[in-house]
Amino acid sequence: MNNVEIKNLNYSYVNKEIIKDISLSISHGSFNCILGPNGSGKTTLVKNIVKLLYPSKDTIYISNKEINEYKRKELSRKIALVPQSTIIEYDFTVEEIVMMGRMPYQKRFKTETEEDYLIVKESMIKTDTYVLKDRFINNLSGGEKQRAIIARAIAQEPQVLVLDEPVSYLDIHHQVEIMKLIKKLSLEKGITVITILHDVNLAIEYADNIVLLKDGKVYSSGSSENIVNEKSIKEVYDVNVAVIKNPITGSKYVIPY
């Protein structure tokens, strides 16, 4: 069953065409990585998928329902975004930020329930942010803040989790922890993951499906076995690479030279 279906999506900023006739079928519970050079349209594509930008009618379907037919709160229960950077104007604590993930489930003028607090606590424990719960978000390091934003998205209990370069600010320990956590959520809870990554090798390790974007078009899409090779990486990123076998995992490993 497909969870996210994109049909002939085009998107332009003012007069500049960025997304050019993209079609993708993303199956329920799969782990998808979007790769491509700077400016190739990755963020613009995911902003369309979460309706931060407005895709034209009949181009994006979430659980077989056209995205424009969703009410905002209903869509927020289906799909959560971890953006590339998050600016928070006011001094909220980590716990308050993560609680914001529960807003799509709360009735107007009602306070948080015990269940909300439980889910918020679990989300913080999973992302290693529980120890930070009373700290102000704007006093945290980039990586700590990023983990809190991921906790907020998890607290949203989405069916589709969309992440824009979620590990860019993280040290190697937390990179691995967060990628493992996202993979676990995908496997155990059947969450569909769509994540932008810059690290091709990380994508090879975690993705069921890789989408290689070039100039706003899908260059290729499929398993790393099928689509990652010297030619595709050269054509998409304009860099020479050797693709070897990872001695630990047995999967492909890309070395630029």
Ligand SMILES: Nc1ncnc2c1ncn2[C@@H]1O[C@H](COP(=O)(O)OP(=O)(O)OP(=O)(O)O)[C@@H](O)[C@H]1O
């Ligand atoms: N709000 C905007 N108005 C006009 N042009 C924009 C806007 N946002 C992005 N662009 C342009 O659209 C193109 C694609 O940008 P996008 O952020 O989608 O690329 P990306 O692949 O995510 O890049 P990166 O890897 O650098 O994050 C770029 O040329 C960018 O300058």
